[in-house]
Structures are given as structure tokens and as C-alpha cells.
Amino acid sequence: MTEHLIDPGIVEAHNRRNGDELAQDYEALARALSRRGLDCEALLARVSALEVAVPSWGVGTGGTRFARFPGPGEPADIFDKLEDCAVIQQLGRATPRVSLHFPWDDTAEMASVKARGEELGLGFDAVNSNTFQDRPGQKLSYKFGSLSHVDAEVRAQAIAHNVDCISRGQALGARALTIWLADGSNFAGQSHLAQAFERYVESVRAIEAALPDESWRLLLEYKNFEPAFYATVVQDWGSCLLAAQAVGRRTRCLVDLGHHAPSTNIELIVARLIAAGKLGGFHLNDSRFGDDDLDAGSVDPFRLFLVFNELVDAEQRGAWDEAPALMLDQSHNVTDPIESLMLSADAARRAHAQALLVDREQLAACQARNDVAMAAETLRRAYRTDVTPLLAEARRRIGGAIDPVGAYRVSNYRKTVAARRPQATGSGGIV
Numbered sequence: 001m002t003e004h005l006i007d008p009g010i011v012e013a014h015n016r017r018n019g020d021e022l023a024q025d026y027e028a029l030a031r032a033l034s035r036r037g038l039d040c041e042a043l044l045a046r047v048s049a050l051e052v053a054v055p056s057w058g059v060g061t062g063g064t065r066f067a068r069f070p071g072p073g074e075p076a077d078i079f080d081k082l083e084d085c086a087v088i089q090q091l092g093r094a095t096p097r098v099s100l101h102f103p104w105d106d107t108a109e110m111a112s113v114k115a116r117g118e119e120l121g122l123g124f125d126a127v128n129s130n131t132f133q134d135r136p137g138q139k140l141s142y143k144f145g146s147l148s149h150v151d152a153e154v155r156a157q158a159i160a161h162n163v164d165c166i167s168r169g170q171a172l173g174a175r176a177l178t179i180w181l182a183d184g185s186n187f188a189g190q191s192h193l194a195q196a197f198e199r200y201v202e203s204v205r206a207i208e209a210a211l212p213d214e215s216w217r218l219l220l221e222y223k224n225f226e227p228a229f230y231a232t233v234v235q236d237w238g239s240c241l242l243a244a245q246a247v248g249r250r251t252r253c254l255v256d257l258g259h260h261a262p263s264t265n266i267e268l269i270v271a272r273l274i275a276a277g278k279l280g281g282f283h284l285n286d287s288r289f290g291d292d293d294l295d296a297g298s299v300d301p302f303r304l305f306l307v308f309n310e311l312v313d314a315e316q317r318g319a320w321d322e323a324p325a326l327m328l329d330q331s332h333n334v335t336d337p338i339e340s341l342m343l344s345a346d347a348a349r350r351a352h353a354q355a356l357l358v359d360r361e362q363l364a365a366c367q368a369r370n371d372v373a374m375a376a377e378t379l380r381r382a383y384r385t386d387v388t389p390l391l392a393e394a395r396r397r398i399g400g401a402i403d404p405v406g407a408y409r410v411s412n413y414r415k416t417v418a419a420r421r422p423q424a425t426g427s428g429g430i431v
Contacts, residue, residue, distance in 0.1 A: 002121035005087050006411045008399070014407040015396055022402055025389035033385075038357065040390065047353045047387075048394045052284065052345045053097040053125035053327040056105050059084035059338065061424070062293065062331025068426050071336065073418035078105045078113055080421060084338055086120035091407055093400035094345040097125040099327050100172065102165050103135055110171040117172075125176070125327060126219060126281070127169035131158040132182035132227070145183040147203035148196040148233045155203050163210045170212055176281075176325065177211075178254060179204070180221040184228020184235070196233050201246045208248050218251040219280045219325070220244055223259035226291060237269045244278045252280025256329060257296075257307070258287040267306040274314045281325035282307075284348055293331035295340045297347030304347060305383050308355040316360065336414060342404040349391055357382035 030040035059081050061070045075081040078100070085098045098117065107113060117124060131146035139157065142149070146158035166177050181200065185191040208218050222240040225232055234240050240253045253273050260266060273279035286292070286299040297304045314320055326348065332340045359378055366375035392402045401407035 003086075003119050004090055005083055005120075006090055006408070006413055010411050011091065011399070011401050011407050014410060015402050018402040018406075019396075022389060022392050022396065026393045029387070029389045033357075036357075036359075043353065043356055044390055044394050044397075046356055047349055047390060048093075048398065050094065050349050050352050051097065051326070052095055052348050053099045053325070054085050054088055054095045054341055054345070055128075055327060055329055056081045056085070056098055056100050058328060058330055058332065058341055059088075061337065062333045064333065069333070070424035070426060071414075072423070073414045073416075073421050074424035076421055076424070078107055079116055080417070081105070082113070082116055082120055082122060083417070086122055087408070087413055088338055088341050088345070089121060090399075091395075091401040091404035092342045092345050093395045093398050094349055095328075095341070096121070097123045099125040099128060099178075100168075100174075101128040101130060102161075102168060103130060110168055114172050124169070124172040124174045126178045126217075126325060127165050127172070127174050127176070128178045128180070129162045129165045131161060132180070142182075145191075145196070145233075147179075147181055148183040148200040150199075155199065159203050159206050162207045166207075166210055166212065166216075175215055176217040176219055177207070178219040178221065178281075179207070180223065180256075181232075181234050182227050184225075184232035185230050186228060187230055191231065193231055197239065197243075200233050201243050204243060204247045204251065208251050211250055214250070216250060217280055217325075218247070219254040220251060221254045221256055221259065221283070223256065223291065224261055237273065241273065241276055241278055244280075245276070252278050254281045254283065254325075255279070256283035256285070256291075257304075258283075258285045258291040258293055258329075262287075262289060266303065267310050270307055270310045271314075274310070274319050277320070279320065279324050281327065283327055283329035284344065285328065285330045293329065295330060295332075295335070295347070296328060296344035297351065298344075301347065301351065302383060304351040305354050306379075308348075308351040309358060309379065312352070312355040312358070313360070338408060338414070339405050342408070346391060346404070349394075350387055353387040353390055354382050354385060357385050357387075 033040050059075055061074060075084055089095045131142050134141050140154045147155060149155050169177060220240050220243055222234045222236055223232060224235050244251045244253050257266060284296040286294040286296055288299050328341060328344050363375060363378045366378060396402050
């Protein structure tokens with residue numbers, strides 16, 4: 001039986017207070033959708049099936065290069081993090097898996113981590129490697145790169161770390177390894193651009209060869225800049241696609257929404273990666289300028305909808321052999337991380353639900369006759385639909401909260417854990 005860290009009675013009482021209003025709103029939405037030939041119950045089932053992983057590091061307070069201001073009840077270790085993730089799942093019912101990051105979540109008790117996750121009703125998603133920081137006692141530094149480093153010994157060390165992450169993932173029941181590479185250069189001439197990429201591909205081939213079986217995936221991220229500011233080894237989706245194609249069938253591209261220049265057409269990138277058969281997953285977040293790691297849908301919810309529009313279209317066309325993995329990857333600098341992650345998972349389901357409302361036949365007909373105004377309006381009509389009652393009813397039916405943030409605040413969970421967890425101290429930059 002799943003251990004609940006918030007008394008289910010609190011959730012039930014919260015739902016009773018909000019149940020009548022939700023019933024009326026859901027009925028009104030069902031009638032409106034019925035007039036458009038849509039079955040609200042069928043949509044509810046589709047929306048309920050969408051799951052998003054939460055990052056273990058996301059339940060702690062983030063920061064900037066200037067400062068970090070931790071809040072009360074910060075998780076002190078991986079077991080505290082799992083508890084916070086369990087609360088997100090208990091109330092929101094959209095995030096049943098956690099993605100761990102090594103060495104941040106390192107522990108000799110990996111079996112205990114898996115067991116604790118099972119007690120809390122959690123599974124484990126892709127594990128993440130880290131060769132963008134030096135660890136205490138590490139033999140060789142990654143200051144000038146890791147998987148693409150000019151020194152073969154440094155590359156071997158970075159490969160070994162990734163292989164170790166795969167082993168830890170196996171112990172957890174994970175089925176994927178995600179690699180984000182910080183390697184790059186800050187000055188013209190610092191690095192041989194072609195050879196650095198070749199060394200990276202060679203290293204990733206060695207990592208893919210260490211995957212346990214055909215069910216495992218290797219997910220490669222790209223990022224346009226930072227920490228390298230002149231040239232990043234894997235700086236865009238094209239470089240990532242070239243690498244994935246060069247490495248092998250089990251290696252695919254992961255799209256982090258914040259790893260693009262402002263105004264980049266991310267949905268077009270998604271369409272191209274689907275066409276290439278190399279879309280492996282997403283890190284969902286939002287941004288104004290760069291890799292801001294803001295809450296998903298908080299800045300440009302229409303862009304999030306357009307991304308999901310491509311995913312729904314591809315699914316209905318049978319354009320892939322497996323659906324891409326979804327995970328939140330955010331830095332919560334000024335909000336309660338639990339609240340932000342619940343709201344972000346809800347934003348993902350909202351975008352998915354709205355994409356399911358697109359009249360595909362009408363859209364195709366408008367495109368075929370070059371009816372630009374009505375093609376655009378077909379998308380906007382789906383996006384304007386308020387699916388809040390649908391999302392709330394989906395949560396309610398499987399034991400979640402009609403209003404997850406409201407129930408969370410009533411529970412006083414943050415105050416409760418703050419009383420037993422040591423107070424974290426601030427720092428001069430990102431943890």
C-alpha cells in the first residue's frame with residue numbers, strides 16, 4: 001500500500017468543498033465539447049494517461065550565478081527529495097516517476113532508494129550524468145571538457161562515469177540515460193571545432209555500447225550556449241541529430257525547451273526530429289531570454305501548446321515507434337518548488353488536452369486550400385478552450401486534489417518537514 005505523506009482525509013475534505021462547483025463546470029465543458037463532436041469522457045481518459053517525470057533536483061530551491069536563497073524544509077538528501085516528489089504525485093496524479101542526477105543523488109544505498117520509492121508509489125525515469133562539475137577526489141578535471149576533451153584519459157573518466165550512471169539506473173529500474181554536455185570553448189581557436197565533435201561522438205558510442213539491452217535509450221541534449229560562450233560542442237538540434245544518427249539506433253535527441261535562442265521555432269524542430277525518427281524526449285520548462293528554467297507554460301503557454309500539437313499530430317499519424325519521454329527540468333528560485341512542479345505538470349496536461357481538441361480534418365482542409373486565416377484560427381480555437389474542469393476531474397477520479405496547490409497549502413506539509421529537516425544555507429550561485 002502506498003504511503004501518503006499528506007493525510008488523504010485532507011484531500012477528501014478539500015475535494016468535497018470544491019466538488020459541486022467542479023461538477024457544474026465539467027458538465028458545462030462536456031456540453032460545449034459535445035457541440036463540437038468531442039466526447040469529454042474520452043478526452044479525460046487520454047489526458048489522464050499523460051505522465052511527466054519530475055527531477056530530483058527540482059524539489060530544492062534553485063538559484064542564479066549571483067545567489068541562492070533556500071526556503072524552509074529544503075530536502076537534505078535523496079530520501080527527502082523522494083518524499084517531496086511523492087507529495088507532488090499524491091496531489092497532482094501526473095508525475096509517478098522521478099529522474100535522478102548523479103553524483104548529486106549518489107548514495108551507497110541504491111536498493112534503499114528504490115525501495116523507498118516503491119513505498120511512496122514512485123518509479124524512476126531516466127538517470128542523468130554530470131561531467132560539467134568536478135567532484136571531490138576526482139582524478140582529472142573537466143575544466144576544459146569531458147567527453148570531447150583532447151586528453152583520452154579525461155574522456156575515459158567521463159565515459160566511465162556515464163557507464164556507472166547506467167548501472168545505478170539499472171538498480172532503480174530506469175530505462176534511459178540522459179547526457180547534457182557542457183563542453184565547448186570561449187575563444188576562437190581554443191578548440192578544433194570538427195575534432196571536438198568527433199571525439200564526443202566516439203565517446204557516446206562507447207556509452208551506448210554499455211546500455212544493458214534493447215529497451216534502454218540514450219538521450220542526448222543540446223544547448224546553444226552556457227557555460228561555453230563561443231562554441232558549444234552540441235549547440236543545436238542539427239548537431240544533436242548528427243551525433244544521434246552517427247552513434248546508433250538506441251541514441252536519440254532530447255529537446256529542452258530552454259536550450260534555444262529566443263523566438264526559436266521549437267515546434268518545427270520537434271517535427272523534424274520526429275521525421276528523422278530521433279525524437280527521444282523533452283525537458284519541459286519556459287524562458288524569456290535563455291535557459292531560464294522557469295515553470296512550464298508560465299511565459300509562453302501557446303508555444304507549449306504548439307509543441308504538443310506536433311506530438312498529437314505525430315501520434316495520430318503513427319509517425320513514431322515509441323512516444324518521447326516527458327520530464328520537467330526547472331529551477332525554482334522564488335517559489336515553493338512543490339507548488340511550481342505541480343503547476344508545471346498541470347500545464348503539460350493542459351497543453352496536451354488543448355492539442356487533442358484541434359479539429360485535424362478542418363485543419364488539413366484549410367491547409368490544402370491555402371486558407372491561412374482559418375488554419376490559424378483552427379489552432380487558436382483549440383488553444384482558447386478552458387480545459388481546467390477536465391484536468392481537475394481527471395485528478396479527482398484517481399484520488400488527487402481538485403486544486404493541488406490549495407490542498408497542499410491547507411496540509412501545512414512544508415511547515416511539518418521544516419520542523420525536522422535542517423535549514424539549508426544560501427550560496428553564491430547555483431547548487
